[in-house]
Every structure is written in C-alpha cells, then in structure tokens.
Amino acid sequence: MKKTLLIFLALICLVGTLKAQSVKITGVVVDSLGQPLQMANVIAYQKDKNLGAFGITNDAGRYQLLDLKKDSTYVVKVSFLGLKAVEDTIKNIQTDLERNYVLLEGPDELDAVNIVYEMPVSIKGDTIVYNSDSFTNGTERKLGEVLQKLPGVEVNEDGDVQVEGKAVEKIKVNGKDFFEGDTRLATKNIPANAIDKVEVLRNYNDVGQLKGLGNDQDRIAINIRLKEGKENFWFGDGTAAVGYGGLDERYLIQPKAFYYSDKLSVNILTDLNNLGQPAFTSRDYFRFVGFRRGNTQDTGGGINVGTASAFSPIQVSNATNVETKFAAVNSIWNASKTLDIKTFGIFNRTDSDAAFINQNIFIDSGLEETRTQSTQEEVNSALFKLGADFKPNENLTLDYDGQFSITNEESMTQRISQSQRGTEEVDELRNQNPYTFDQSLNGYYTLGEKNVFSLETRFLNQEEDPFFNASRDLLGIDDPAPFNELGLEEADPYILNQNRLVRTNKFDAKLDYWYVLNKKSNLNVITGTTISSQDFNTSIFQTLNDGSTNSLDSDTVGNDVDFDFRDLYAGLRYKFITGKFTFTPGLIAHSFQTKDFQNSSENKINTERVLPELNIRYDLRSSQSLTLDYNQTVQFNDADSYAEGLILSGFNGLRVGNNQLEGVINDRIRLRYNDFNMFNYQFVNANVTYTKTRDAIQSNTILRGINTVSQSINSVFANESLSGGGTYSREIKKIQTGLSANASYNIFNNVINGDNQESVNFNHSYSIFGRSNFQKGVNFNVRYTLGFADNDNGQFTNESTTNTINLDADWQIGKRWFLQADYDYNIFRATGDVENTFDFLNATLRYQKPESKWEYSLIARNILDRDARVNNSFGQIVSSTSSTFVLPRYVYFQVRFDL
The missing domain is CATH 2.170.130.10 (TonB-dependent receptor, plug domain)
Structure with a gap:
C-alpha cells in the first residue's frame, strides 16, 4: 500500500513538473462583425515546422493551445473556410498568453496553411x-x-x-x-x-x-x-509465420494487395493460418447476407425469415483449435461517368475444435448435471456479388445488388452427461448445404425542388436443408425412451434422426414520396408491401439397433406446411424544424395476414394495426444533441413457429409450433444524449431505453429431467426491459481517460410445467479506463470493469460479481525495436461459493530498420498456458457454470514485407 501511494505521489509530482515547464495560449476568434467563429482551426508550429499544439474553437469562438515549450518561438495560424487566414509570430514565449484574432473576408487560404503544416x-x-x-x-x-x-x-x-x-x-x-x-x-x-x-x-x-x-x-x-x-498502382503487404504450440506446428500466410485509381479499385485478401485468427467469422457472414440497412426509414412491421446460414456458435474465444483458409476479391469499376459496377467474391473454410465442461442445475427439479462436450466443425462458404450504380443525371439514381451465398457445414459433437439419472453418452451429427439468392433494385427520382420519389424493392430466395442425428445411451441400464410423444420402439441406444427442408421466397416493395414544404419541413407518404411464402417440411425417424428404420409416421410427428405472410401498409410522416428542435411524428397503418395449410386444413388470421412513431431532436449545438425516440412495431415469426408437428430442437429437446400465433407488439421509448467537444476532446454519451413487449412469443415447457418439450404461445404477460448506459472521456496531456456505466433490468415470463414463471434480471457494470498516445516511449491502454448480475425467477436466485482488468502496453525502443504485450485478469464469484480466477498474457517483439520494407516479429500467445475461461449463465430452465477450453500456448516467428 505504501509503495502504491509513493508511486501515485511521484506521478503527481511529475505531472506538476511537466505542467510548470509548459505554457498555453488561449483566446477568441471572431469575424469582421465580431461574431464568434465556431470550428475555426488554430495551429502553433515552430520555425523548424515541428507541431507545437492545435485547437478548434468552440461555439463561443474560444480556443486553447496547450503544452507549449517555454523560451520557444511559435507561429500561430488561424483559418476558417471562406475567410482570410491570419498568421501571428510569438517570440520567446515565457508565460501563459491570451491572443484574440479577427478573420476578414478574403480568398480561402486554408490550403496554403496546410502546405506549411497539416492541421x-x-x-x-x-x-x-x-x-x-x-x-x-x-x-x-x-x-x-x-x-x-x-x-x-x-x-x-x-x-x-x-x-x-x-x-x-x-x-x-x-x-x-x-x-x-x-x-x-x-x-x-x-x-x-x-x-x-x-x-x-x-x-x-x-x-x-x-x-x-x-x-x-x-x-x-x-x-x-x-x-x-x-x-494508381498496387500496394499492400505479405506476411508469413511459422511456430509451434499445443503439440502442433503453427503457420500463417497472409498476402494482401490493393489497387486504386480513378477508374478501377481492386482489393485482394488471402489468409491461411492455424493460429486461431479467422479472417471471416459468423458475424461477418451475417453482415453480408443477413442484414441490409435501407436508405429510407423502416415502417415498423414485418416478418423475420432468418438467414440460410450454416454457421454454428463456435467462436475463436471458445475454440481449442481453429484453422482458416480465406480468399476474397473486391472490385469497383467506373465504366462511365454515370455507371459504376461492383463485384466481390469471398471464399472461406474454417475447421474448429471446441471443448466445454458445464455444471448445470435444472431449476424446477433441482437435478444437478455435469456435462462434458467436445465438438469438431467444418464450415465452407462462398459469397458472390454483382452490383451496379447508375446515375445519368443529378435527379435520377438507380442501383442494383445481387448476392448469392452457399455454405456447407458438418459438425460432430460428443457429450457425456452425469447426474442422478446415471451416466449418458450422447453423439450428435449435423450437416447442411443452404443457399441464399438476394436481389435488390432501387430507384430515386427528384422531380423539381419539392418532389422526391423513392422505390426500393428486394427479392429473397433461400433454401435450408439441415440434417440432425443424435444417439443417446444411458450406460449400464436399458435406456428409457427419451420422448414418449414420438412413439419410439424400444432400443439401446436410442438413435434419432431429423430431415428438414425450408424453401423461402420473400418480396418487399416500398414507395416513398416526399413533398418539401420548405427548407425546414416536409411530408413523407409511404406505401408498400411484404409478401413471403415458405414450404416447411420436417421428418423424424428412428434408427433401430439392427440398422432398420422406424419412420415415426403420424399426424403429430413431422411437418408438411405451406405458410404465407402478407403485409400491406400505408402511412404519413411529417418532419419540421423549429429553432433547435426537429420533430418527426408519423403513423403507419398495416394490414397483416398469416395463412398456413397443414394436416389438410387451412388457417388464416387477419390483423390490422396503426403503428405510431415520434422522433424529437434538440440540437444544443452542432456536436451536442438530445434525442427522444418512440415507436411501436409488430413482428411475426416464420413457418417454424406455426408448424404443429413435433420438431427436434436438440438431443434433449422437442418443440411444437402454434398456428394461432399473432404478431409480437413492441413499444419502445429511447432517450439519447451526445456531446463531443472538439475544444478539449471531451466526449459524453448517455442513453436510456424502455421496452414493453405484448403478446410475446414465449415457451410453454414441460421439463422431464434434462429433457424438454415446449410449445410456442402468445404470452398474456408482458415482458419489460429498462436499460441504460453512459460514457465520459477526456484527453489530458495525450492521455484519454474516462468512466462508463451500463445497467439493464428485465422481466420476462415463460410457462414451465404448467406454472407461469417470472424471471427478473438486473445486470450492471462500471468501468474506468485510460489510454495514452505519446509519439515516443511507452504507451498503454488499461481498463478496469466491475460487473454485477442479480437473477431471480421466483424459485432460484443467483448473484455474481466479475472483476476484469485489461492492460495493453507497447514500447518503441529506439528506431528499430518494438515491444507489445496485453494481459487480461478475471475474477468471478457467484452464489454457492463459486469462485473462478483466470488470466491471459500475450506478447510481441518486433524489429524493423528505418525505411526498410522487411519486418521481423517473435509472437507468443497464451504465455501462461491457461486451459480454460469460466463464465456463468442463468435461465428459467437451467443455471450453468461453464468452463470453455481455449487455444494452448504457442510461439511463432513472423516476417512481413511491404509491397
């Protein structure tokens, strides 16, 4: 403690000494009428062109130039776009000064100032x-x-x-x-x-x-x-590495090349490695095929048909081995002054191994289970795009995008479940070959100064064909049937299989018309439709011990469903600005219809709703705002939730849909505050969001040991959530420091074994952080986070605390050597005397001669050779403490060449 105090005092003295040796220049910048100029550039540099300090004026025209050296001469240049720049020489500065400047009308000399020194x-x-x-x-x-x-x-x-x-x-x-x-x-x-x-x-x-x-x-x-x-020429880099760790040889090959010119840009990326550094993850895949933000505002209604993605939850942080092969090419060709053609091709293969040990407590029954799991997964994916932007004149824009993606996935999982029931071995096999063809054609037309039209259309065609196989064997006894609902024949082990095929066609069309009343207001008329049709087929069959098949044909097992969804909508928004306020109220009227045909019967549900929305924004100044958002949405599930036949959701889960489901209604109100002050690099961000979900699609679940049978229902109980957070940061002498806090309070309901079960979750965390940006010497990035989680579902409560320290440091040693290290330390404590501590350390030593294109590095990962990281999860059915095994310690030598 004494040592820490001495170090702290020494730092204070050092900062005080540095401050005493530096001076500052402050003042105000105004125009010829004496009006303050916000966002004017002020820069001080020495005669040898070394940068002294720079600043940007605030809304009062004030600026500050900090940390200038005593006994030095500085040239201060003040500039503002469209006004004549001012130059002021200050010789042999000794104390803090105040200098005010007036900028007069004249030629824009900003470029001339930048020639001397870049702002x-x-x-x-x-x-x-x-x-x-x-x-x-x-x-x-x-x-x-x-x-x-x-x-x-x-x-x-x-x-x-x-x-x-x-x-x-x-x-x-x-x-x-x-x-x-x-x-x-x-x-x-x-x-x-x-x-x-x-x-x-x-x-x-x-x-x-x-x-x-x-x-x-x-x-x-x-x-x-x-x-x-x-x-106008190629540039890039090539990297190669070789090493050893975890009883395996380690390698990396990464050539990357880029070409840019006025007419053509080409980007080529390749990556082959088994260092646990995938170039393309499941999140990346989703960004390309699962989410596209339109250029116009959403209407609040619709259906989510998901994506035909084959990616499973295995992530790098959860893997004991990851091997990646990745290649991608992207190009944009300016075919003419009015036409751009865009293409890309992405190819990825990832082989992953993962291992877990879960300590589970099934809340309703009190059953305690230890589940050991290992998974091997191979994923191959390819994505292709052809797009075009056509703009024959300033009033018309047309763009087309066509994307095709196809994946192939196979995974094998082995589990051992130990509980009061005994020891059960479970083997799983999953594979699928889905594809997606996604096209959009959009047009935007300006008819005069007051009339703007937008037509956005999208057509989606996709197919999913997952196959699932599970073998369950309770050791030492004759296995009881895991699910009585399936009508299984007696067997030991029980081997269940499921085929599934989902074909989806979805069409969206939206027409917007804006009538511009004046510079501060406009009317937006919206009309459109969403039409979706799905063929949904599933079948479950049992493989018997003699190799024969029990097809499990019945009205309650498997599905053959034709499901259609339609949404017709029209609405109006009105945007107007008054003073510093911007108001945008709106109403969108929707006519929804769901229709399913299954078991020789058609079921149709029609729903009409008017969805209100409101956006109010208060701009205190250009970089400081307060925004209030309210909107009501209705979201429908796809065929999967409406199918009334039994579906295997996993080796220990059955579920069934419900063709009487209605759309989920969400009311959301959000308040956001943002302030970014370029005057002193102070950043404040805060937000709070309240959401109430009515007719939520929840599960009516029957729990039998570790097995569950569930049905989707519209809950009569509303789910509610209140969340918020904030961040404050400021730069002081090249060090960015700050505080942040986040909290969420959630109430949600499910029916378990016939009883409604309400869960209340309260999570909150607090962080303090600092990051330096010195030109020479040691730089650091440190963060400490204290997190709390309180969970209560009426039958079981759990409280946990997590302390996390993240420290990154790098040191430029002379002109050739560079040392970098990062360290993460975690302490987890939870109800029941659960306590886990784990930490990870990585380091890099790099060497490069000045002006040389060659760079050499020695890199070590997981230096402390930790086996696993530990976390805790709490749900309405099971509470789990999980040990996730990670990549072992490995060291490799890397060479990089700049093209």
Whole structure:
C-alpha cells in the first residue's frame, strides 16, 4: 500500500513538473462583425515546422493551445473556410498568453496553411477530417489501430467502429466501398502506412437526393483517403509465420494487395493460418447476407425469415483449435461517368475444435448435471456479388445488388452427461448445404425542388436443408425412451434422426414520396408491401439397433406446411424544424395476414394495426444533441413457429409450433444524449431505453429431467426491459481517460410445467479506463470493469460479481525495436461459493530498420498456458457454470514485407 501511494505521489509530482515547464495560449476568434467563429482551426508550429499544439474553437469562438515549450518561438495560424487566414509570430514565449484574432473576408487560404503544416483535425460541414500522421507514431499496422487513436473514435475487438458513441455503418476508401463497407474487414486489413486522411461523414446517406429528408443525424460512415503514391498502382503487404504450440506446428500466410485509381479499385485478401485468427467469422457472414440497412426509414412491421446460414456458435474465444483458409476479391469499376459496377467474391473454410465442461442445475427439479462436450466443425462458404450504380443525371439514381451465398457445414459433437439419472453418452451429427439468392433494385427520382420519389424493392430466395442425428445411451441400464410423444420402439441406444427442408421466397416493395414544404419541413407518404411464402417440411425417424428404420409416421410427428405472410401498409410522416428542435411524428397503418395449410386444413388470421412513431431532436449545438425516440412495431415469426408437428430442437429437446400465433407488439421509448467537444476532446454519451413487449412469443415447457418439450404461445404477460448506459472521456496531456456505466433490468415470463414463471434480471457494470498516445516511449491502454448480475425467477436466485482488468502496453525502443504485450485478469464469484480466477498474457517483439520494407516479429500467445475461461449463465430452465477450453500456448516467428 505504501509503495502504491509513493508511486501515485511521484506521478503527481511529475505531472506538476511537466505542467510548470509548459505554457498555453488561449483566446477568441471572431469575424469582421465580431461574431464568434465556431470550428475555426488554430495551429502553433515552430520555425523548424515541428507541431507545437492545435485547437478548434468552440461555439463561443474560444480556443486553447496547450503544452507549449517555454523560451520557444511559435507561429500561430488561424483559418476558417471562406475567410482570410491570419498568421501571428510569438517570440520567446515565457508565460501563459491570451491572443484574440479577427478573420476578414478574403480568398480561402486554408490550403496554403496546410502546405506549411497539416492541421491534425479540420471540420468541413458534416465532415470531420483527421490527419492520420498527427495521431500515430509509426507502430500501427492496420486501419483499426489508426482509428483507435483518433479523438472520439472507438474500435472493439471484433473490428466494429464507433464515432461519438454511434456505430459506423460503412467504410469507404477514396470514396469507394471496401467490401460492401464492412467495417471489420476494413479495420483488420487496410495497411496503416497507406492512410493519409480519415474522413468521418456525419448525417450519412448513400443517396444524396435523400439527405436531409429523414432523420440521418446519427448515421455515420468513414472514408479513408490514401497517401500520395498509394494511388494508381498496387500496394499492400505479405506476411508469413511459422511456430509451434499445443503439440502442433503453427503457420500463417497472409498476402494482401490493393489497387486504386480513378477508374478501377481492386482489393485482394488471402489468409491461411492455424493460429486461431479467422479472417471471416459468423458475424461477418451475417453482415453480408443477413442484414441490409435501407436508405429510407423502416415502417415498423414485418416478418423475420432468418438467414440460410450454416454457421454454428463456435467462436475463436471458445475454440481449442481453429484453422482458416480465406480468399476474397473486391472490385469497383467506373465504366462511365454515370455507371459504376461492383463485384466481390469471398471464399472461406474454417475447421474448429471446441471443448466445454458445464455444471448445470435444472431449476424446477433441482437435478444437478455435469456435462462434458467436445465438438469438431467444418464450415465452407462462398459469397458472390454483382452490383451496379447508375446515375445519368443529378435527379435520377438507380442501383442494383445481387448476392448469392452457399455454405456447407458438418459438425460432430460428443457429450457425456452425469447426474442422478446415471451416466449418458450422447453423439450428435449435423450437416447442411443452404443457399441464399438476394436481389435488390432501387430507384430515386427528384422531380423539381419539392418532389422526391423513392422505390426500393428486394427479392429473397433461400433454401435450408439441415440434417440432425443424435444417439443417446444411458450406460449400464436399458435406456428409457427419451420422448414418449414420438412413439419410439424400444432400443439401446436410442438413435434419432431429423430431415428438414425450408424453401423461402420473400418480396418487399416500398414507395416513398416526399413533398418539401420548405427548407425546414416536409411530408413523407409511404406505401408498400411484404409478401413471403415458405414450404416447411420436417421428418423424424428412428434408427433401430439392427440398422432398420422406424419412420415415426403420424399426424403429430413431422411437418408438411405451406405458410404465407402478407403485409400491406400505408402511412404519413411529417418532419419540421423549429429553432433547435426537429420533430418527426408519423403513423403507419398495416394490414397483416398469416395463412398456413397443414394436416389438410387451412388457417388464416387477419390483423390490422396503426403503428405510431415520434422522433424529437434538440440540437444544443452542432456536436451536442438530445434525442427522444418512440415507436411501436409488430413482428411475426416464420413457418417454424406455426408448424404443429413435433420438431427436434436438440438431443434433449422437442418443440411444437402454434398456428394461432399473432404478431409480437413492441413499444419502445429511447432517450439519447451526445456531446463531443472538439475544444478539449471531451466526449459524453448517455442513453436510456424502455421496452414493453405484448403478446410475446414465449415457451410453454414441460421439463422431464434434462429433457424438454415446449410449445410456442402468445404470452398474456408482458415482458419489460429498462436499460441504460453512459460514457465520459477526456484527453489530458495525450492521455484519454474516462468512466462508463451500463445497467439493464428485465422481466420476462415463460410457462414451465404448467406454472407461469417470472424471471427478473438486473445486470450492471462500471468501468474506468485510460489510454495514452505519446509519439515516443511507452504507451498503454488499461481498463478496469466491475460487473454485477442479480437473477431471480421466483424459485432460484443467483448473484455474481466479475472483476476484469485489461492492460495493453507497447514500447518503441529506439528506431528499430518494438515491444507489445496485453494481459487480461478475471475474477468471478457467484452464489454457492463459486469462485473462478483466470488470466491471459500475450506478447510481441518486433524489429524493423528505418525505411526498410522487411519486418521481423517473435509472437507468443497464451504465455501462461491457461486451459480454460469460466463464465456463468442463468435461465428459467437451467443455471450453468461453464468452463470453455481455449487455444494452448504457442510461439511463432513472423516476417512481413511491404509491397
């Protein structure tokens, strides 16, 4: 404790000394009328062109230039777009100064100022431009590491990017989409040394004609500007590595190449490794085939038919071995001034092994089970796209996208279940070969200054064909039938199989018309339809001990369902601006119909609803806003939930649908506050959301030991959730520090063994973090998080506490050596004297001569050779503590060459 206090005091003294040795310049920038200029650029540099400090004026026109050296001479340049720049030389500065500046009308000299020294940050309308070299120190390798050092920008471990607390939709390079704008592929692959400027595009919309008509204030994209010399020719890098760990040889091969010109851009990515570094994950796959954000606002109703994805839940953090083979090509060709043609092809193969040990308590019966599981999985996937953007004039835009994806998956799982019932061995086999063909054709037309039309259409055709096989064997006894509902013949073991085939055709068409009343208001008339049809077939059969088949033919086992869904809608939105407020109320009227034909009977349900919505935004200033959102939605499930025949949901689960289901009604209200102050790089983000779900589709479950039989129902009890969070951060002397907190309170209901069971979950966590960005020496990124989880379902309560410390540090040693390490430490405690502690350490030592294209690295992962990470989950049926085995310790030598 004494040692910690001494270190703390020494740091305070050091900061105080540094502060005493530095001075600052503050003041106000105004125009010729004396009006303060917000977002003016102020920069101080020395005669040798070394950057001293820079600032951006706030809404009062104030600026500050901090940490200037005493006894030094600085040139201060002040600029604002459209006004004549001012230059001021301050000689031999000794104390804090106040300097005010007046900018007069004259030629725009901003470019001339930038020739002398690049402004680290400049703001041009809705675009924030960061000069990459002003925030990096040369140790960065990929785009994600560059973005992480920019004020207001965050990049998580998955490569998702947030700016000012808002998710980035798309990443472009020189104005062109990089693999559909996928943020992870961009942050993990674009070389850092090719980046000149990072442009943050606020109020983003892909279609310029729609800009300002809707509420795009929270939509953000990023455009990467390449350095001079990185255009009109190939660049990239090639990486190779070899090593050893976990009784296996380890390898990595990663050649990547990029070409950009005015007419053509080409990106080629390849990745072969068994280091547990997959280039393409299930989340990436979903981004391409399962989610597309339209350029117009949603209408609040519809049906989710899912995606024909073969990916299973195995993730890198849950694997004991991962081997990846990945290749991708993306190109955009400017065929003419009016036509762009876009294509990509992505090929991926991932072989994964995973192992778990779960300590389960089945809440209703009190049955305790230890379940040991190992899984081997092979996934092959391919995605192809052909798209075109056609803009013959400024009033008409047409775009087409056609995507085709196909996957092949096979997984084998072995389980051993030990409980009061005895020891049971379970073997599972799953395989499928689904495909998806997804096309969209959109048109946007401006008829004069007051009339704008949009027609967006989409057609989806997909097929899923999963096969499931499970063998269950209770050791030492004659096995009882796991499910009486199936009519199984007596066997030992019981071998169950299920074929499933789902064909889906879905068509969406939406027509929007905007009548622009004036610069501050418009009317939006919406009409459209969603039509979906599905053929849903399942069959369950038993393989007997002599190899023969029991087909289990009955009206209650298996399904042959024709399911149709239709939504016709029309509505009106009115947007108007008054002062600092923007109001957008709306009403959308829907006519829904579900129709199923099964067991020689047709069932039809019609539902009409009017869905209200309201958006109120208060802009305190350009970078500070308060937004209130309310909307009501109705969501329907697909054929899977309406099929009345029994379906195997797993080796120990049966479920049945319900063709009387109605749509789920959600009322959601959300309040958001954002403030990003470029004056002192202070960022505040807070939000709170309340959601009430009526007619929620829940499960009526019968629990028998570890086996469950469930039916989907519309619950008469509402589910409710209240969640919120906030972050405060500020940069002080090249150190970004901050606090964050998140909390959620959820109430939901299910029927278990005939009784309604209400679960109440309260989770809350608190973090403190700091990140340095020094040009030389040691940099760090540290975060401490304290999390609490309180769960109560009326029969069983569980409380847990998690302490997590994440520490990353890197050290540029001279001009050639670079050392980096990251350490994670976790302490988990839960009800029942459950306590688990685990930690992980990784390190990299890198060597590169100045100006050399060759780089050499020695890299070690899981240095402490930890076997597993531990976590706890709590549900209405089972509470589980899980040990997830991870990749073993391995060390490899890596060589990289910059093309």
